[in-house]
Amino acid sequence: MAEESSGVLEQCLTVLRSAKSDNEHFAALLLVTKAVKAEDCSTETRHKIFEAVGYRFINRLLKTGSTPQGCPEHIYKSLAVAVLACFCTDPEMVVHQEMITKVPDFGQIVCFQPESPEDVTTRSMVDDCYDCLFALMTTPTGRSQMIDSNTVSKLCETYWSRHHGYCRALELVVALCSQCGKLIWKNNMDKWHRLVETLAQEFKENKDDGKFELCEKITVVLLSAMKENVQVGPWSSVVYHELSSILQSKLGKSQREPALKLSSAMVDVIGVSWALSDPQNHKFLLLLVHLTCIEVRMMLEDQEYEQIVDQSSLLSSCYSLLENTIHYMTVGPSMALDDRQILQLHSAMVGAFNAVIYFLDTVSKNPVVLPSPVIYASVRVLGSWLAEETTALRDEVYSILPYLLRVGHQSFKEKKELTQTTNSGGNKSPEPVITNSVEVLRFLLPGLCHFSAEEKSRKILIENEGHLLLGQYFSHSWASFSERKNREAEVAMTTMCGIFLNLTVLEVALVTTHQVFRELLAFIIATLPTLALDKSNLVLTANFVVLGTMLIRQQATHLETPQGEVSLFFSAVVEFLRHAYCKQVAENGTATLRISKVYENFWEQISELWFLGMQAFSVCLPLFPWLSRNILSSGWVPELVDILRLELANAADTETITSFRQLFTQLVKQYPTIKQLVIECGGHDLAMKSGMADLENNMKR
Helix, strand or coil: CHHHHHHHHHHHHHHHHHCCCHHHHHHHHHHHHHHCCHHHCCHHHHHHHHHHHCHHHHHHHHHCCCCCCCCCCCHHHHHHHHHHHHHCCCCCHHHCHHHHCCHHHHHHHCCCCCCCCCCHHHHHHHHHHHHHHHHHHCCHHHHHHHHHCCHHHHHHHHHHHCCCCHHHHHHHHHHHHHHHHHHHHCCCHHHHHHHHHHHHHHHHHCCCCHHHHHHHHHHHHHHCCCHHHCCCCHHHHHHHHHHHHHHCCCCCHHHHHHHHHHHHHHHHHHCHHHHHCCCCCCHHHHHHHHHHHHHHHHHHHCCCHHHHHHCHHHHHHHHHHHHHHHHHHHHCCCCCCCHHHHHHHHHHHHHHHHHHHHHHHHHHCCCCCCCCHHHHHHHHHHHHHHCCCCCCCHHHHHHHHHHHHHHHHHHHHHHHHHHHHHHCCCCCCCCCCCCCCCCCHHHHHHHHHHHCCCHHHHHHHHHCCHHHHHHHHHHHHHHHHHHHCCHHHHHHHHHHHHHHHHHHHHCHHHHHHCHHHHHHHHHHHHHHHHHCCCHHHHHHHHHHHHHHHHHHHHHHHHCCCCHHHHHHHHHHHHHHHHCCEEEEECCCCCEEEEECHHHHCCHHHHHHHHHHHHHHHHHHHHHCCCHHHHHHHHCHHHHHHHHHHHHHCCCCCHHHHHHHHHHHHHHHHHCHHHHHHHHHCCHHHHHHHHCCHHHHHHHHC
């Protein structure tokens, strides 16, 4: 029977292939539909039918404007789309190039609106188009074509115009938002804003369980936005008032979770200021944080690892809200909370982060559980907390610090491998790469900087080879920064400089002998002269200057770097220290010492480093007798004399003048050539008038 059916099909396909007119094509197609049933149609058979029909015929059907008298207006288009919808059920056929090229046509057709309830042809055609688009959406190539052909814009228009199938249009947009993120709004942010306005209004008007389904849809659309282009409009206030009402009500799990996710998304996209929309009342933010902390505790304290993984989407939303709130509380404007509210907020967060630590401690003892997205997310949010709060839960954190370093190392390893694969051309997809890891080590750095200053945690860091890990991460971050001026990499390096500086001061034996610190110094010596040329790198330059001079002081006796390279390094150090201050003369002739214009914008970040650099450089002078040549050739000595003369006119602050005096005295003490130049510049007179007894005595010798 099967052989007989196959023979009939082959005869029909032969007729279809030999058809010379559209009428013959129609007749042959009708024969094919009678010869084979869809459920009995194999992939091979579909391919044969597909090739026999031919795309030229389908294209003519799609493009033909006229129809036979008495036939529905879109009868040819409807037939073409119906044929394509049949083929779209096959995973291999849906990625055929000819199918991909039909995406713009599908986008146009979904905007069609049936003229009447009896217009079955148009409704059926639109439904078939949605079937095709949903099938195409499951493939990377299909999604890419939907983005490039502006199909998203058509779907949004269909939704807010309430055309036939508008609910499916929203489903497609939400699915694309989830899969492709901000790519779909690259040239469509106006459509994003109108869609969000429409959804917010529906959210307000809906009074049944559909309200919470809308929560989930709005959340996905929000998180796909290009944040820098989001304009806060009436929709944000609508969502604020609705969520405020919802979260103050008695809620079940199925209602509470989507409400918290949407709240977290609003804070992530707009900022914590959204949750403070009512300037007279901070209760909503406090309530939101409390509910989030409770949710985190319920998930992490009372459930098994597999259950926690199943709820990772909600957990991620809670973590995001906590992270954003912590950041806002530390760098944002005052929230004007009273002492009781601050205590309540801190207490709630301590409870939540205690649960995070408990979870990480539990998985650290289970050899079967490997680092996963939920573990990476937990380490990241804990890193945000530790960046600001290291006293609460200190002992608990110490106990999991080795595990945090292991997870940090694993995430760094995965990120590095991914970068190498991408750079080698391994990823050809037009979509963003979605991985199971996040570079959590970067989020641990501020906390590690605090811990490197404390003896107990510093020992744990060293025992677990944290300095070795940081050395590798430093090199990786520099590569990222030097290739594309990556801001995150720059911040990571400045923080690591702080960690290495603490170790340099407090662990002298380690710094003197360990290869990591020798390599680090060699790297800074080689890099600083070029880095310092670009004044936009002033913060990183300041960190390199201080760390480099501190390291070179510790390793001076066994320095392996050629003197020529060390000389260039010190010339860069001199230039950095020298140009921080300049003499400014007013119209009345009064001179004052001021921070140079180039340094002004960065001074808050580098002022302490500049003073440390002056001290460290002074200590280096006796170790390198040839340094006098660098200092003399820079022209700094006469400038220092002028600066110290300003002291006599009270034209500079005490701390700054003290720093210059100490360096100046050390220069005269160590280098006869510099002493001679100072004498020629009136150094004796300056020393006597300013009461610099040490300087005066050194010049008399």
